[in-house]
Amino acid sequence: MDLKFSNAEPFAEEREAIDRRLGGPGEGGWHGGERDEQDHRRAHTGHAARSRRHLVMEALHAVNDRVGWISPGALNYIGKRLSVSAADVYSVATFYALFSTNPRPKRVVHVCTDIACMARGSKEVCASLEKRLGPASAMTGWKHSPCLGVCERAPAAMAVEAGDPPHEHLIGPATVEEVVLALNVGPAALAAEAPPMMAVPQAGQEGLMLLKRVGRVDPESIDDYLATDGYAGLRRAFEMGPGQVISEVKESRLMGRGGAAFPAGIKWESTAKQPATPRYLVCNADESEPGTFKDRAILEGDPFALIESMTIAGYAIGAERGYIYLRGEYPRAFRMLRNAIERVRERGFLGADILGTGWSFELEIRRGAGAYICGEETAIFNSIEGYRGEPRSKPPFPFEQGLFNKPTVVNNVETLCNVPLIMQIGGAQYAKIGTEGSTGPKLFCVSGNLVRPGVYEVPFGATLGEVLELAGGVPQGRTLQAVLLGGAAGGFVRADELHIPLTFEGARANATTLGSGVVLAFDDTVDLSGILLRIASFFRDESCGQCVPCRVGTVRQEEALLRIMHNGHDAAAKGRDIRILRDVGLVMKDSSICGLGQAAWNAVESAIDRLGVLEESKSR
Numbered sequence: 001m002d003l004k005f006s007n008a009e010p011f012a013e014e015r016e017a018i019d020r021r022l023g024g025p026g027e028g029g030w031h032g033g034e035r036d037e038q039d040h041r042r043a044h045t046g047h048a049a050r051s052r053r054h055l056v057m058e059a060l061h062a063v064n065d066r067v068g069w070i071s072p073g074a075l076n077y078i079g080k081r082l083s084v085s086a087a088d089v090y091s092v093a094t095f096y097a098l099f100s101t102n103p104r105p106k107r108v109v110h111v112c113t114d115i116a117c118m119a120r121g122s123k124e125v126c127a128s129l130e131k132r133l134g135p136a137s138a139m140t141g142w143k144h145s146p147c148l149g150v151c152e153r154a155p156a157a158m159a160v161e162a163g164d165p166p167h168e169h170l171i172g173p174a175t176v177e178e179v180v181l182a183l184n185v186g187p188a189a190l191a192a193e194a195p196p197m198m199a200v201p202q203a204g205q206e207g208l209m210l211l212k213r214v215g216r217v218d219p220e221s222i223d224d225y226l227a228t229d230g231y232a233g234l235r236r237a238f239e240m241g242p243g244q245v246i247s248e249v250k251e252s253r254l255m256g257r258g259g260a261a262f263p264a265g266i267k268w269e270s271t272a273k274q275p276a277t278p279r280y281l282v283c284n285a286d287e288s289e290p291g292t293f294k295d296r297a298i299l300e301g302d303p304f305a306l307i308e309s310m311t312i313a314g315y316a317i318g319a320e321r322g323y324i325y326l327r328g329e330y331p332r333a334f335r336m337l338r339n340a341i342e343r344v345r346e347r348g349f350l351g352a353d354i355l356g357t358g359w360s361f362e363l364e365i366r367r368g369a370g371a372y373i374c375g376e377e378t379a380i381f382n383s384i385e386g387y388r389g390e391p392r393s394k395p396p397f398p399f400e401q402g403l404f405n406k407p408t409v410v411n412n413v414e415t416l417c418n419v420p421l422i423m424q425i426g427g428a429q430y431a432k433i434g435t436e437g438s439t440g441p442k443l444f445c446v447s448g449n450l451v452r453p454g455v456y457e458v459p460f461g462a463t464l465g466e467v468l469e470l471a472g473g474v475p476q477g478r479t480l481q482a483v484l485l486g487g488a489a490g491g492f493v494r495a496d497e498l499h500i501p502l503t504f505e506g507a508r509a510n511a512t513t514l515g516s517g518v519v520l521a522f523d524d525t526v527d528l529s530g531i532l533l534r535i536a537s538f539f540r541d542e543s544c545g546q547c548v549p550c551r552v553g554t555v556r557q558e559e560a561l562l563r564i565m566h567n568g569h570d571a572a573a574k575g576r577d578i579r580i581l582r583d584v585g586l587v588m589k590d591s592s593i594c595g596l597g598q599a600a601w602n603a604v605e606s607a608i609d610r611l612g613v614l615e616e617s618k619s620r
């Protein structure tokens with residue numbers, strides 16, 4: 001049965017935005033449901049519906065970008081055009097935080113209130129904004145936001161103005177004046193954004209492998225890319241053939257950099273062996289873990305490197321189409337990637353018969369829309385296919401049945417960007433960089449109360465203390481209180497644990513995790529219990545709600561923390577709440593469907609057991 005709220009029609013600009021993205025109803029045949037004015041209520045199923053459903057998110061983005069929100073008429077029209085019920089389109093639209101199905105102004109500023117920004121004054125910025133503009137809400141034009149992926153510029157904000165074209169502008173460090181200016185005059189009135197190289201304090205230094213081009217070349221110029229070894233990796237891959245490419249990646253012992261540390265070569269081999277076709281490659285550029293911004297440094301500073309890397313990976317696994325799933329809050333990365341794809345296609349590095357080899361490969365960018373869970377690899381599939389970004393149960397694993405139920409490799413941006421290097425120096429040579437269990441160079445997202453926050457590249461093996469030193473340590477006169485490793489899903493370590501080697505095995509041996517490479521330092525000015533509460537509310541907010549342990553557990557976790565922080569003087573009550581936290585944490589870890597629920601208690605647990613944070617909250 002089709003569900004429809006009304007017979008509302010889209011506004012003219014909504015219709016125009018949708019038609020521009022989907023092609024007009026008259027172009028190439030009608031792709032919607034039956035065109036019967038009497039009966040707009042029937043959604044069609046079968047092949048026609050399935051074949052266009054993957055454009056739901058694209059159509060929603062088109063309207064949201066143009067108007068700032070998505071009206072019931074636009075939901076109806078998208079449903080009609082794609083043969084999906086309006087209720088179903090609504091269920092997708094309401095899953096994603098960047099889409100609004102309620103009227104809101106064209107100009108909105110998202111002000112980050114997440115952990116790295118908390119450490120650098122976001123609370124004070126929000127308090128002043130509240131005085132000037134009123135409480136954060138869609139109608140006052142400014143909103144609280146989870147991590148925007150620019151933690152090195154904390155406190156950060158993102159100004160958005162819907163239109164044709166829309167304007168988006170990342171502000172950091174954000175001041176009250178800039179937020180007010182963005183709202184009054186529009187983001188276009190703001191001073192130019194800091195160039196991509198500003199995220200990389202090492203930019204231009206000799207010896208960098210992954211970040212070698214950042215700050216040295218124009219990230220929009222394919223000639224610059226070609227002049228700095230660009231496409232040498234792909235040429236080498238073509239000489240080797242797909243089987244040898246996979247052998248080299250296996251020999252390199254390259255481990256995934258997205259958090260799960262799975263060997264890339266094994267993933268590629270298992271996918272390439274699947275008889276089913278077509279196969280797909282998905283680059284996970286969702287990067288929504290609070291404190292993570294390393295992929296952005298590559299996407300903005302060296303976008304051609306990702307395109308080349310994906311072309312090599314596609315060739316190795318026998319995929320002819322790849323998708324870059326890019327987080328919605330990375331407008332500059334989107335522009336850079338779109339430009340890079342156009343430029344390489346012009347030069348014959350993408351498309352049909354690449355470099356005369358007879359092999360074809362196409363790439364598409366699909367934007368997320370503000371949902372952390374969409375970084376989970378199977379949630380990405382649902383999101384690209386036009387559904388709510390809810391993770392799928394595994395098995396089947398992506399290498400068997402992934403995107404569109406076909407064999408799929410999902411790899412993180414940084415993981416993929418190691419591949420051209422492996423092609424050039426060989427897997428064996430690459431495996432000599434770093435340590436036995438953690439090979440190659442590694443990017444760390446270093447933020448918080450440090451003199452030079454940013455993305456740092458070191459060979460695996462550097463200690464936590466060495467990485468903090470690269471970033472200049474805590475400002476003079478302050479002392480380090482704790483470090484969060486691995487992001488919100490990671491764990492805290494103490495200031496006297498700087499000897500921990502930042503390798504997969506070193507982190508494991510010290511009962512912590514590297515996750516996606518977050519190193520977030522908190523000095524003695526930071527209220528760590530407030531940080532914990534923020535982490536708990538992040539997971540409660542971002543849980544997709546599909547499974548009970550996580551849906552209920554993340555709520556109970558936040559409630560227990562709130563009680564402890566407000567009734568800290570009652571030792572018995574606090575003891576009971578800590579026991580509840582442990583029980584709930586264990587259940588989430590053991591029985592949640594995906595990594596979000598499984599990791600939602602990690603940081604809280606480490607704060608209790610390693611830092612004794614809740615002990616301190618007694619006195620607060």
Ligand SMILES: Cc1cc2nc3c(=O)[nH]c(=O)nc-3n(C[C@H](O)[C@H](O)[C@H](O)COP(=O)(O)O)c2cc1C
Pocket residue numbers: 255256257258259260261262264284285286287288289372373374375376377378410411412413415416594595596
């Ligand atoms: C809640 C959640 C969010 C995730 N977010 C990301 C992400 O933003 N980027 C990423 O590369 N991996 C993310 N992952 C890990 C992916 O599921 C997957 O392991 C990874 O993309 C595989 O690539 P890799 O092997 O190259 O690391 C996330 C996992 C979970 C459970």
Ligand code: SF4
Pocket residue numbers: 373390391542543544545546547548550551592593594595596597598
């Ligand atoms: S663990 Fe949480 S985020 Fe993952 S599927 Fe369950 S409810 Fe959704």
Ligand code: FES
Pocket residue numbers: 112113114115116117118146147148149150151154155156290291292
């Ligand atoms: S941008 Fe604010 S925490 Fe990352």
